[in-house]
Amino acid sequence: MAIAAAITFIISTSYSMNLYNGLVADVQQRAEMYTKLEQIDTYVRAYYNGSINEDKLIESLAQAYISVLGSDSAEYYDAEAYTLYKEHLSGTHLGIGIYADEVGGCPCVTDVLANSPAAMMGVNIGDSIVEINGQSVIEMGYDKAYSMLRAENGTPLTITLRAGGEDRTVDLSTVQMTVASVKTDNFDGYGYIKVYEFSEKTYQQFMAAYSMLLSSADTKGLIIDLRNNSGMIFEPVFNLLNSILPQGSTPYISTALSGEETSADSASGNYNTKRPITVLVNSRTKGPAELLAASLADNCGARIIGSQTAGNAQLRETYALYDNTAISLPIATLKAPQTQFSGTGIKPEYEVIMLADTEADLIALDSTTDGCIKKAIEVLSQTAAQNQ
Numbered sequence: 413m414a415i416a417a418a419i420t421f422i423i424s425t426s427y428s429m430n431l432y433n434g435l436v437a438d439v440q441q442r443a444e445m446y447t448k449l450e451q452i453d454t455y456v457r458a459y460y461n462g463s464i465n466e467d468k469l470i471e472s473l474a475q476a477y478i479s480v481l482g483s484d485s486a487e488y489y490d491a492e493a494y495t496l497y498k499e500h501l502s503g504t505h506l507g508i509g510i511y512a513d514e515v516g517g518c519p520c521v522t523d524v525l526a527n528s529p530a531a532m533m534g535v536n537i538g539d540s541i542v543e544i545n546g547q548s549v550i551e552m553g554y555d556k557a558y559s560m561l562r563a564e565n566g567t568p569l570t571i572t573l574r575a576g577g578e579d580r581t582v583d584l585s586t587v588q589m590t591v592a593s594v595k596t597d598n599f600d601g602y603g604y605i606k607v608y609e610f611s612e613k614t615y616q617q618f619m620a621a622y623s624m625l626l627s628s629a630d631t632k633g634l635i636i637d638l639r640n641n642s643g644m645i646f647e648p649v650f651n652l653l654n655s656i657l658p659q660g661s662t663p664y665i666s667t668a669l670s671g672e673e674t675s676a677d678s679a680s681g682n683y684n685t686k687r688p689i690t691v692l693v694n695s696r697t698k699g700p701a702e703l704l705a706a707s708l709a710d711n712c713g714a715r716i717i718g719s720q721t722a723g724n725a726q727l728r729e730t731y732a733l734y735d736n737t738a739i740s741l742p743i744a745t746l747k748a749p750q751t752q753f754s755g756t757g758i759k760p761e762y763e764v765i766m767l768a769d770t771e772a773d774l775i776a777l778d779s780t781t782d783g784c785i786k787k788a789i790e791v792l793s794q795t796a797a798q799n800q
Contacts, residue, residue, distance in 0.1 A: 449473075471490055474488050474737065474739075475488050478739060483741075483742060485724075485726035485728055485740075485741075485742040486739070486740065486741050486742060487728075487739065487740045488737070488738075488739050488740075489730075489737055489738045489739070489740065490737055491735070491736045491737055492555075492558065494732075494736060494737055494738045495736070496511075497730070497738070500609060500611055500643060500645070501611055501612060501645055502611065502612055502613075503590060503591050503593060503611030503612050503613030503614065504588065504589065504590055504591060505525060505528070505587075505588075505589050505590075505591050506562055506564075506565065506586065506587075506588050507561050507562045507563075507586055507587075508528065508529045508530045508535075508561055508569065508571075508584055508585075508586055508587075509524060509525040509527075509528020509529050509530040509531055509535075509587070509589070510522075510523065510524055510525070510528070510530045510535060510561070511523040511525075512541070512558075512561075514554050515540065516540070517549065517550050517553075517554055518540045518541055518542055518549045518550065518554070518557070518574075519540070519541045519549070519554065519557060519558060519561065520538070520539070520540045520541075521535060521536065521537050521538060521539045521540075521541070522537060523537060524536065524537060525589070525591055526592060526595075527589075527592075528587070528589060529584040529585060529586070529587055530584065532584075533582040533583075533584050534582070535573060535582070536575065537770075538575060539573040539574065539575045540573065540574045540575070541557065541561070541571050541572070541573060541574075542572050542573070542574045542579065543571065543572035543581075544557055544560050544561070544569060544570070544571050544572075545560070545569060545570050546570065561586075562586070563586050564586065565586060565587060565588040566585055566586065566587070567585060567586045568583070568584075568585045569583070569584055569585065569586065570582070570583050571584070590613060591609075591611065591613070592608075592617065593607060593608050593609050593610065593611055593613060593614045593617055593618075594606065594607055594608070594614065594617040594618050594620075594621050595608070596621040596624070596625065598625070598631070599635070599779040599785065599789060600779075600789070601630050601631060601632045601633075602631070602632055602633050602634070602635055602788070602789055602792050603625030603626070603628075603631045603633070603634045603635065604634075604635045604637065604779075604785070605618065605621050605622065605625070605634065605635070605636050605637065606637040607636065607637065607638055607641055607701070608640075608641065609641055609642075609643040609645075610641070610643045610645045610646075610647075610648040610649060610700045610701070611643070611645060611648065612647075612648070614648040614652075615648045615651045615652060615655075618648075618652055619652070619655060622634075622656070626687060631687065632687070632792065632793075632796045633687055633688045633689065633690070633792035633795065633796055634687060634688075634689045634690070635689075635690050635691075635692065635785060635788045635789075635792070636689060636690070636691045636692070636704075636705075636708070636714075637691075637692040637784075637785075638691060638692060638693050638697050638701040638704065638705055639692050639693060639694040639696065639697060639718060639769060639774065639784070640694065640696045640697070640769070640770065640774070641696075641697055641698070641700075641701035642696050642697070642698040642699070642701070642722070643698075643699065643700060643701070644698070644699045644700065644724075644728060644740075645700060646699065646700045646703065646727055646746070648700070649700040649701075649703055649704045650663065650664075650676070652704065653676075653679060653681075653703075653704065653707050653711075654677075654679050654680055654681065655679075655680070655681050656679070656681045656683055656708075656712075657679035657681045657683055657707065657708075657711045657712065658679065658681060658682065658683050658711065658712070659678070659679060659680055659681060659682060660678050660679070661678065661679045661711040661749075662675050662676060662678060662679075662711070662749045663676045663677075663679050663707055663711075664676050664703055664707055664746050664747065664748055664749070665746070665747050665748075665749065666727065666744045666745070666746055667744055667745045667746075667747070668743070668744050669742070669743065669744065679711070683711075683712050685712070685713060688713070688714075688715070688792055688795040688796060689708055689712055689713075689714040689715070690714060690715045690716075690717055690788040690791055690792055691704075691705045691708055691709070691714050691715070691716050691717070692717050692718050692784045692785070692788060693705055693716060693717070693718040693719070693721050693758060693760060694718050694719045694721070694766075694769050695719055695720060695721065695722060695757075696722065697718075697721040697722060697758075698721070698722040698724040699722075699724045699725070699726070701721075702721045702722065702723070702724065702725065702753050702757070702758055703725070703746055703747075703748065703753075705721070705758055706747070706748035706751035706753055706758055707748040707749070707751075709748070709751060709758075709761075710748045710749045710750045710751055711748075711749065715761050715762065715788075715791050715795070716758060716760045716761050716762070717760055717761070717762045717764055717784050717787050717788050717791065718760050718762075718763070718764055718784050719760065719763060719764070719765060719766070719769075720757045720758065720759050720760065721753065721757040721758040722757055723753055723754060723755045723756050723757035723758075724754075725745050725746050725747060725752075725753055725754035725755075726742040726744075726745060726746075726754070727742065727743055727744040727745070727746050728740045728741060728742050728743065729741055729743045762787055762791060764783045764784045764787050765783075766783055766784065
């Protein structure tokens with residue numbers, strides 16, 4: 413007993429010392445980092461003959477910290493980006509119904525939400541907003557222009573749009589609206605569900621569409637369109653897989669940063685193979701959408717159609733900071749039971765190359781002109797015939 417106690421003491425002491433030494437080293441390195449920053453800050457404030465933009469300094473330090481991690485899945489959200497992130501997460505939108513990037517100092521429209529004020533006034537993807545309420549956007553600055561476009565609900569705005577060298581002016585008002593992340597259609601008995609992005613509203617919207625289509629005896633199969641779905645919110649997909657996949661099947665497997673694998677709880681759905689599924693994907697199908705496609709293929713025999721996906725399988729956790737900014741860090745890698753897509757993407761069973769498949773391009777197509785939808789109907793027709 414004495415020998416066992418001695419051995420236990422030695423092992424415990426050794427472990428504690430290693431842990432302590434690691435903590436000391438970490439504390440020392442952190443102290444050195446703060447000391448260096450403090451010295452730089454002291455010298456600059458004492459001898460630099462110029463002004464310091466304090467806000468920009470803090471933002472730059474935060475950006476630099478995350479950038480040196482060398483991970484594409486680690487991200488710093490400034491206040492504007494974090495507001496947009498929370499908006500996407502909640503499935504709501506405040507503004508005129510557009511998303512935009514800064515191009516040449518002006519907001520350039522990258523997306524127009526259906527049934528929004530912008531959509532009703534004919535605002536198009538690619539339009540640049542050059543004036544708001546008669547003021548030049550270049551003169552007021554992008555940040556002020558952006559805040560005006562997201563003013564409180566019901567704020568009237570007059571915006572001047574520029575496209576192809578020509579300007580036009582429209583009057584509209586900001587709104588607080590729920591974003592429809594799911595669209596449904598029916599092509600000759602084949603149900604169609606388009607998922608634009610994943611948010612807190614997506615699960616209910618998708619299941620409503622899924623149940624409606626399958627409740628019809630005329631629905632011979634399903635087309636789930638995940639093209640251009642590049643959001644990084646996994647929770648709605650976890651819920652969808654649990655509700656759709658056959659009871660007892662494994663929705664996904666999570667690999668922690670330590671390398672430990674964990675299988676998700678078994679699904680409780682009741683998918684019936686008599687209603688075959690096809691899934692449409694492209695190079696902008698990322699993360700949650702890739703997991704949904706891969707798991708449907710592994711567990712339901714879904715046939716994947718389109719072009720190779722992005723290969724982003726990182727599950728991330730977002731941590732809010734004190735000043736309405738945030739950081740997002742990878743905590744695990746996800747895969748379907750048989751399909752791993754991290755870094756490689758998903759190679760479709762049926763490859764369909766489309767010269768242009770941005771959302772604007774796809775909106776202009778239908779079941780007779782969209783190559784992926786045409787192929788899906790063909791595959792579903794063949795599968796349905798085999799199942800009879």
